[in-house]
Amino acid sequence: MKLIGIARAHTNIALIKYWGKRNKELFLPMNSSLSLTLDAFYTDTKVTFDDALTEDSFLLNGEAQAVEETNKIAKFLDLFRQQMPEYYYAKVESLNFVPTAAGLASSASAFAALAGACNLASGLNLPIDELSTYARRGSGSSTRSLFGGFVEWDMGSDSDASSSRAHFIDDASWDIGMVIIVVNNQKKTVSSRLGMEQTVATSPFYPAWVETAKTDLAQMKQAIQAKDFKTLGEITETNGMKMHATMLGANPPICYFEPESILAQQQVRQLRELGIPAYMTMDAGPNVKVLCRASDMPRIKGELSKVFDESRLITSLPGEGVISLSE
Numbered sequence: 374m375k376l377i378g379i380a381r382a383h384t385n386i387a388l389i390k391y392w393g394k395r396n397k398e399l400f401l402p403m404n405s406s407l408s409l410t411l412d413a414f415y416t417d418t419k420v421t422f423d424d425a426l427t428e429d430s431f432l433l434n435g436e437a438q439a440v441e442e443t444n445k446i447a448k449f450l451d452l453f454r455q456q457m458p459e460y461y462y463a464k465v466e467s468l469n470f471v472p473t474a475a476g477l478a479s480s481a482s483a484f485a486a487l488a489g490a491c492n493l494a495s496g497l498n499l500p501i502d503e504l505s506t507y508a509r510r511g512s513g514s515s516t517r518s519l520f521g522g523f524v525e526w527d528m529g530s531d532s533d534a535s536s537s538r539a540h541f542i543d544d545a546s547w548d549i550g551m552v553i554i555v556v557n558n559q560k561k562t563v564s565s566r567l568g569m570e571q572t573v574a575t576s577p578f579y580p581a582w583v584e585t586a587k588t589d590l591a592q593m594k595q596a597i598q599a600k601d602f603k604t605l606g607e608i609t610e611t612n613g614m615k616m617h618a619t620m621l622g623a624n625p626p627i628c629y630f631e632p633e634s635i636l637a638q639q640q641v642r643q644l645r646e647l648g649i650p651a652y653m654t655m656d657a658g659p660n661v662k663v664l665c666r667a668s669d670m671p672r673i674k675g676e677l678s679k680v681f682d683e684s685r686l687i688t689s690l691p692g693e694g695v696i697s698l699s700e
């Protein structure tokens with residue numbers, strides 16, 4: 374007996390960052406976050422629960438993954454298996470259309486697609502916001518990839534972990550785009566999981582980050598409501614830099630900036646001097662994401678290609694939430 378589910382989920386880039394857990398086991402964050410789902414990067418995942426299998430297996434881009442990775446997936450599958458009448462081992466096959474682990478939030482689309490595929494294969498067919506509480510247990514940022522456009526991941530309450538879930542904010546269909554400057558697409562040095570753990574534990578700036586992130590989020594939601602792109606961009610840029618400031622104060626300090634990250638930041642400021650509304654944000658990697666008007670992307674690429682090779686400039690429109698695919 375085989376139970377099959379196939380899903381696609383797109384990655385997302387946080388505009389109000391998730392950086393720190395209040396509960397590691399349940400992936401409960403210290404603050405709520407807000408992101409933009411991107412159309413350009415996604416993961417397709419097929420899950421086959423099969424009573425003929427005697428162990429779980431995980432193929433990523435056609436390559437069998439090491440035991441550690443497979444065990445992580447197996448633990449995630451158990452979230453669904455414990456709700457199924459029979460226990461089945463599973464074969465998981467993922468195709469990542471995202472440079473893996475390069476600060477391009479590949480874990481976000483991966484666990485969102487896996488949650489989507491499990492939701493179908495298991496027959497649970499949970500509503501998407503409830504499904505996001507499962508994705509959250511794979512990787513916090515994947516919670517937000519269950520929906521498209523602008524998405525909020527509500528931090529939830531300590532008394533009810535399932536209240537920590539994502540919900541749709543806005544479809545971002547008002548001339549919104551993002552240009553990604555790929556400074557370095559190699560595996561990053563410090564994982565976001567370790568980076569945030571170290572920051573929470575040792576950075577004196579961390580408490581201030583949590584407080585200001587709350588006000589940033591409230592103001593950003595008002596800006597989205599009012600389609601006030603300038604305020605949306607300014608909060609995006611300051612919130613991301615405040616997150617990196619907390620890391621610089623960690624012990625030992627964590628710095629994801631490479632020299633060309635700084636160069637990219639300067640180029641974004643130059644775009645604004647040219648009168649182009651463009652705002653940058655960075656995650657747990659050296660790459661720089663430029664939040665901009667979709668209609669300005671060609672001009673922005675033209676300006677940035679004076680400094681960065683075109684092959685390192687990726688444009689993206691807003692993406693949709695998790696969808697089911699057929700064989």
Ligand SMILES: O=C(O)C[C@@](O)(CF)CCOP(=O)(O)OP(=O)(O)O
Pocket residue numbers: 386387389390391392400406478480511512513514515565566655656657
């Ligand atoms: O995406 C954001 O809000 C900001 C970050 O990308 C970093 F800048 C955090 C991503 O953390 P994630 O990989 O989800 O951690 P996990 O829950 O330990 O798996």
